[in-house]
Amino acid sequence: MKRRPIYGLMAEFETPEQVLAAAHRTRAAGYRRIDAFTPFPVEGLAEAVGFEWTAVPIIVFGGGLLGGLTGFGMCFYANVISYPWVVGGKPPNSWPMWIPITFELTILGAAIAAVVGMLALNGLPTPYHPIFNIERFRLASTDRFFLCIKARDKKFALEETKTFLQDLRPHGVYEIED
Amino acid sequence: MASVGSHQPEPLIGPGHTFETVTDKISSIVLTRGTTPGWVFGFFIAFCLLMLLNLVITLLMIKGVGIWGIKIPTAWGFAIVNFVWWIGIGHAGTLISAILLLLHQTWRTSINRFAEAMTIFAVMCAGMFPLLHMGRPWLFYYLMPYPNPMWLWPQFRSPLVWDVFAVSTYFTVSVLFWFVGLIPDLATLRDRAKNKASQIIYGILALGWRGSAVHWSRYEMASLLLAGLATPLVLSVHTVVSFDFTIGIIPGWHSTIFPPYFVAGAIYSGFAMVLTLAIPIRRVYHLEDLVTERHLDIMAKVMLATGLIVTYGYISETFMAFYGGNEYERYMMMNRLAGPYAHLYWLLISCNLLIPQSLWSRRLRHSIPWLFFISLVVNMGMWLERFVIVVVSLHRDFLPSSWAMYYPTRWDWATYLGTFGLFFFFFYLFLRFLPMISIVEVRALVHETSEEQVHT
Numbered sequence: 001m002k003r004r005p006i007y008g009l010m011a012e013f014e015t016p017e018q019v020l021a022a023a024h025r026t027r028a029a030g031y032r033r034i035d036a037f038t039p040f041p042v043e044g045l046a047e048a049v050g051f052e053w054t055a056v057p058i059i060v061f062g063g064g065l066l067g068g069l070t071g072f073g074m075c076f077y078a079n080v081i082s083y084p085w086v087v088g089g090k091p092p093n094s095w096p097m098w099i100p101i102t103f104e105l106t107i108l109g110a111a112i113a114a115v116v117g118m119l120a121l122n123g124l125p126t127p128y129h130p131i132f133n134i135e136r137f138r139l140a141s142t143d144r145f146f147l148c149i150k151a152r153d154k155k156f157a158l159e160e161t162k163t164f165l166q167d168l169r170p171h172g173v174y175e176i177e178d
Numbered sequence: 179m180a181s182v183g184s185h186q187p188e189p190l191i192g193p194g195h196t197f198e199t200v201t202d203k204i205s206s207i208v209l210t211r212g213t214t215p216g217w218v219f220g221f222f223i224a225f226c227l228l229m230l231l232n233l234v235i236t237l238l239m240i241k242g243v244g245i246w247g248i249k250i251p252t253a254w255g256f257a258i259v260n261f262v263w264w265i266g267i268g269h270a271g272t273l274i275s276a277i278l279l280l281l282h283q284t285w286r287t288s289i290n291r292f293a294e295a296m297t298i299f300a301v302m303c304a305g306m307f308p309l310l311h312m313g314r315p316w317l318f319y320y321l322m323p324y325p326n327p328m329w330l331w332p333q334f335r336s337p338l339v340w341d342v343f344a345v346s347t348y349f350t351v352s353v354l355f356w357f358v359g360l361i362p363d364l365a366t367l368r369d370r371a372k373n374k375a376s377q378i379i380y381g382i383l384a385l386g387w388r389g390s391a392v393h394w395s396r397y398e399m400a401s402l403l404l405a406g407l408a409t410p411l412v413l414s415v416h417t418v419v420s421f422d423f424t425i426g427i428i429p430g431w432h433s434t435i436f437p438p439y440f441v442a443g444a445i446y447s448g449f450a451m452v453l454t455l456a457i458p459i460r461r462v463y464h465l466e467d468l469v470t471e472r473h474l475d476i477m478a479k480v481m482l483a484t485g486l487i488v489t490y491g492y493i494s495e496t497f498m499a500f501y502g503g504n505e506y507e508r509y510m511m512m513n514r515l516a517g518p519y520a521h522l523y524w525l526l527i528s529c530n531l532l533i534p535q536s537l538w539s540r541r542l543r544h545s546i547p548w549l550f551f552i553s554l555v556v557n558m559g560m561w562l563e564r565f566v567i568v569v570v571s572l573h574r575d576f577l578p579s580s581w582a583m584y585y586p587t588r589w590d591w592a593t594y595l596g597t598f599g600l601f602f603f604f605f606y607l608f609l610r611f612l613p614m615i616s617i618v619e620v621r622a623l624v625h626e627t628s629e630e631q632v633h634t
Contacts, residue, residue, distance in 0.1 A: 016625060060400075087333065096333065104411075138369035
């Protein structure tokens with residue numbers, strides 16, 4: 001009989017310090033496709049699982065730039081090209097009056113880019129994910145800290161990796177069915 | 179911790195809390211406490227007031243803005259007063275969630291969620307007024323740049339159009355910021371919910387959040403950037419609102435002090451509203467060990483500080499009216515101090531200047547009934563301030579032949595009361611169905627606090 005495919009192995013820890021130390025050791029042991037799951041952000045943990053940089057700031061900058069150009073471009077097009085109209089003796093290109101709208105749309109564009117960009121990079125919304133197959137994983141949003149080594153890792157070998165994780169003295173080690 | 183000084187500050191969280199207990203405490207309000215009779219009673223009153231708002235709007239659609247007390251020269255009565263008042267209240271929520279995040283003020287943790295909710299609902303109430311005041315609210319889309327066969331554009335040089343952009347951006351960004359903050363907490367509710375329906379609903383709203391370290395890293399970066407964006411935004415919103423006044427040449431409005439003075443006033447009234455809401459909430463939901471007396475004390479200090487900035491604004495206005503040598507400005511100030519609405523001016527001075535000075539006393543800052551009283555006084559004072567700015571300047575402008583008194587009608591009051599219905603309708607729903615305190619941030623605070631105890 002064929003075994004059900006395995007997504008990876010999950011170790012459960014009780015404190016953020018334990019999971020952080022475990023992540024460092026796992027990486028030092030040569031595992032690359034790992035991830036940790038915590039109920040609140042733990043400083044240094046993302047770096048410990050091999051995360052180097054995020055594109056969020058670049059996306060936000062792009063969104064802000066696009067918003068600002070749209071705001072200014074709209075005012076310029078409306079008052080200089082499409083329908084020049086003298087109000088209060090101001091010249092058609094009375095750009096200081098357009099700063100508020102340019103500013104607001106810059107913020108709007110950047111903020112939408114920040115949220116959409118963050119969600120998209122994180123692959124959210126995710127309707128299904130194998131790690132939710134572990135019953136105890138629901139504690140990852142309360143007070144437990146999890147470390148996962150994915151089966152896709154080149155070094156992954158079920159029994160060997162399980163022994164390795166157990167050596168890290170976790171509260172428990174679970175197989176994740178895909 | 180951020181605080182400086184030799185004395186040990188009171189803790190921001192009650193003793194003996196762990197990740198489990200804080201999670202349980204906050205999420206159980208939503209998941210297991212259920213619908214209590216007190217909640218139903220409050221919600222019912224809010225609902226009745228909301229229906230009153232419905233009634234007024236219907237009447238307004240049928241009969242027009244003539245049901246209100248506005249008439250030339252005072253075309254901007256209650257609608258604009260209430261608009262500025264509500265939007266000002268919103269500012270404290272953004273200040274707490276964005277500016278204090280950038281400044282690493284850990285005390286914001288347990289109040290930021292409901293302060294942000296307050297912001298969103300207050301901006302909704304504020305937005306009602308300019309729409310209704312337009313007279314033909316169904317043509318509101320004229321304010322938007324949309325392709326139309328007349329080839330017309332909104333007047334982009336007008337502060338009223340800037341207001342449209344500022345307020346709608348403010349609302350959108352506030353909602354986004356609030357929702358991003360909610361995602362991990364919704365995941366907590368999803369994981370702790372016992373019945374199928376809440377598991378599914380919170381599950382959908384949580385977007386499949388699982389707390390991955392990599393996700394947290396991007397999440398924190400996005401939150402930080404949103405805070406950095408919301409900070410200038412919140413300052414710009416009330417600045418643009420003040421432009422509605424200062425760009426005009428009406429006596430008492432045409433002044434450069436307005437933007438900073440409006441922003442300070444907004445934060446002042448906003449913190450007053452946070453206190454008005456926080457004091458009963460912490461009592462009813464037994465959150466005294468999360469929203470501690472130290473929180474109330476700090477908010478009182480912020481109120482005192484912003485109140486003094488507002489005071490500076492009043493002094494500067496009065497001084498400039500006489501020093502500036504413009505006879506209309508001088509007359510407006512005399513009219514404010516001793517004219518037909520002078521009693522409101524002096525009431526405003528008592529509410530915003532005199533009574534809050536009691537907050538210098540540490541004993542009074544720790545007296546919860548007194549703080550609650552002050553918060554109501556400041557809310558009223560800030561409303562009166564907007565009334566004085568709008569009505570006193572308008573009702574006697576340049577030509578004495580056009581002078582007239584402004585009296586609100588019962589429909590003015592009904593509209594104002596109705597927006598309280600709108601506000602509390604949503605606020606009650608929020609208290610019942612969403613975690614009113616950020617569980618994630620409180621967990622992080624528990625972690626920090628326990629680390630400190632290890633190190634000291």
